[in-house]
Amino acid sequence: MKRTMVLKSVAVLSAASFALVACSSNSESADTTASATAECTSTSLVLGTLLPATGDLSYLGPPEFASVELALEEIDAAGGVLGSPVTYIEGDSGDTTTDIASQTVDSQLAQGVNAIIGAAASGVSLTVIDKITSNGVVQFSPSNTAPAFTTYADNGLYFRNVPSDVLQGAVIAQIAVDAGITKLAVAARQDPYGEGLAAATVKSFTEAGGSITTNLLYDLAAPSFEAEVAEIKAGDPEAVAVIGIDESAKFVQEMIKQGVGPDKIQLYLFDGNLSPTAYADFPAGIMAGTVGTVPTGSVDLTDFNERLRAFDPALSDFSYGPQQAYDAAIVIALAAQAAGCADGVKIAAALPNVAGNGGEMCSTYADCIALLDAGTDIDYMGVTGGVDFNEFGDLLEGTISINEYSSNTEFAEIGKVTAVVPLP
Secondary structure, eight states, rough: OOOOOOOOOTSSSSHHOOOHHHHHHHHHHHHHHHTSSSSSOOSSEEEEEEOOSSTTTTTGGGHHHHHHHHHHHHHHHTTTTTOOEEEEEOOOOTTTTTSHHHOOOOHHHTTOOOOOEEOOHHHHHHHHHHHHHHHOOOEESSSOOOOGGOOOOOOOOOESSSSSSSHHHHHHHHHHHHTTOOOEEEEESSSSSHHHHHHHHHHHHHHTOEEEEEEEEOOEEEEHHHHHHHHHTTOSSSSEEESSSSTHHHHHHHHHHHTOOOOTTTTEEEETTTTTTTTSSSTTEEEEEEEEEEEESSSSOOHHHHHHHHHHHTTHHHHSSHHHHHHHHHHHHHHHHHHTTOOOOHHHHHHHHHHHOOOOEEOOOHHHHHHHTTOOOOOETTTTTTOOOTTTSSEEEEEEEEEESSSOOOOOEEEEEEEEEOOO
């Protein structure tokens, strides 16, 4: 019989595990701060996007693009940035099987972009982060979760407003512990996203006293997952955590075929494969009870989603990234306004200040601009909640939504965990 998930506590997410390492800013951040005092070379913000119009995350593209456009509409309605409308250059990221992201970045750099929102996929960002940040341009991702970015050598120019998967892995581990799971199998796609999240999940689960029966990385382009599922079955786990994206449906199908599907043992999913459509053709009701996590905001997002739907009535999926993409555009614009300059390096230096550091709270671009114009320090409270950054450009605090499937196509939030994001 499959186990019923009951969230009792967040013991794995202890105060000790959440303590940020006390360390001085790295030399890259210091260099950025020093460079920020140089003469301003741009007083007009040019903003690019590097988001998935195509590729294996293309379902995330429409709400993320719409969110950036909604933010820009509100920014320009409030007077723009430094008295001018924002110049917007929309761009496709594709995925790691193509060179689309690199071509997009080359084009945007040639057009004088100051900041780029994206990529959605961690693997894609890793292919272009050096090119972006070495040119003094801010890269700000609404959905990169790979732990590798925390200490990446990015010249202090990379930011993200989604928590590192160190937090999501700890949450899944605690859910399993609270459900009485003692033996867990982990299967993850072999890329930066899968590898980082798998490592975080395994670390947290074993630290809580659990045993990992199988810990495997699979080729996401493999024609079959028969061997991988057979290995999982041989380990006799009580639950399986599958970390993937669109290939996950094929992986879970093979689990069902071999008698270790979600009707037999507990299945855990993550943000990349928590989907209302991917499992629609499975045997009726077989996904019921499956639990999945996704980074979210600490506040109710219903009102924002309604605003976004009014802006683009064709939208149907708000499961990941759109709110963060909106907040990314707003906070970049506020940083340029606060710095009095749209240079990427100056934006990077100002980002932590407009997002926290004890300023007066404000939640709309217009309200925040009014405070800045009056000489008041601000603390932007986004649609996802606070967007305070640590010294690495990561979110200081993150929220993970816990969801449970009631059918193959329907799941609902059953809880949230908000906590300081642990360092890798």
